[in-house]
Amino acid sequence: MAEKKSSIWTPANIVTSIRVVFVPIWLVAAEVCGSGDGKAFSGAVLFVALFYMVLSLTDKLDGYLARSRNEVTTFGKFLDPIADKLVVIVSLCFLLEQGAVSAWVLVIIVAREFLVSGLRMVVASEGTVIAASNLGKWKTATTMVSISGLLLVRALPAGPLYTVLLGISNVLLIIAVVLTAWSGIDYFMKSWRYIADAD
Template sequence: MARKSIWTPANVVTCIRICLVPIWLVVAEVCGVGDGSSFSMPALVVALFFMALSLTDKLDGYLARSRNEVTTFGKFLDPIADKLVVVVSLCYLLEQGEASAWVLLIVVAREFLVSGLRMNIATKGVVVAASNLGKWKTATTMVSISGILLAGAFPAGALRSGMFTLFDALLVVAVILTAWSGIDYFAKGWKYIVEDE
């Protein structure tokens, strides 16, 4: 039986997403966030570019499931791509003064801790199923970052202020879901950590 190639359409899309992250960052650094003096087309480009990056996560998932081509390589690479998109964009927002360092700390700490737990219990042949909290966490984070970037394109006024307020609040919700999903994962996996103690 011929061995299946890891280069399925879904995995190709995931690899493209990873390659586009540094390109997005360069574009974002060059364009910057609008200063509010007038509508900023460069800032709009940054926001739309990020939205496209976010949506490719849905695309590769759809391709993998619809074509029945879910692979181990894809399961490994897709979460990495998601984390890369989120962490790089939060670093950019922090640099621009549009996000708190606490947001980045909680997101990165959660990923390190959960990844460490996964690796540890995987050595015992155990796979802890991810809950829907993880999906909600990712979706809320992507939407909030997209909204903050989009708000930066508008001129100063009620619309810009309202958008920043709304999506900053949504980012807080995303951080809460991030912490909650991490706690949930540890609650499910902790018994495998301590069972040999």
């Protein structure tokens, strides 16, 4: 008797799917709430920042669920990185619209994702999988923390806390961009022999 295949709708995959669905909902909330005026605390903008933090933290939750329950699926491997990219790129587009980040930040991050996605397809066609490096994990974590800070600072009135948080968030964003470029180069170097050998 054939063994029954397990459903793709594991708790981890459900969490990931919810994250994907809530990204556009977050964007609508962010657009509606706008930004603080810099004179008084804004509860609505704080809500947007906390909403984003919850979306970011679900990345850790679905990974924990998949590993602890031994339910790592092909669907999860496909959807999880897409969810991460949506959470980061959509929020950066919003911050770019608000004038909070430079266009170069978005260009470097999106270019890296195109590069790595293309390389993954080439490497996969050779029957090989290159494991995700710690650089990529640190890149994602640092990017999400810096975006969280940039969203949070918009809810605060001008003052020492605003200045310190904005400075820390911008420094973290610079580090995230460096890690993004570095991890892209690292993946390219690991993939080079498969590219060079491809017909």
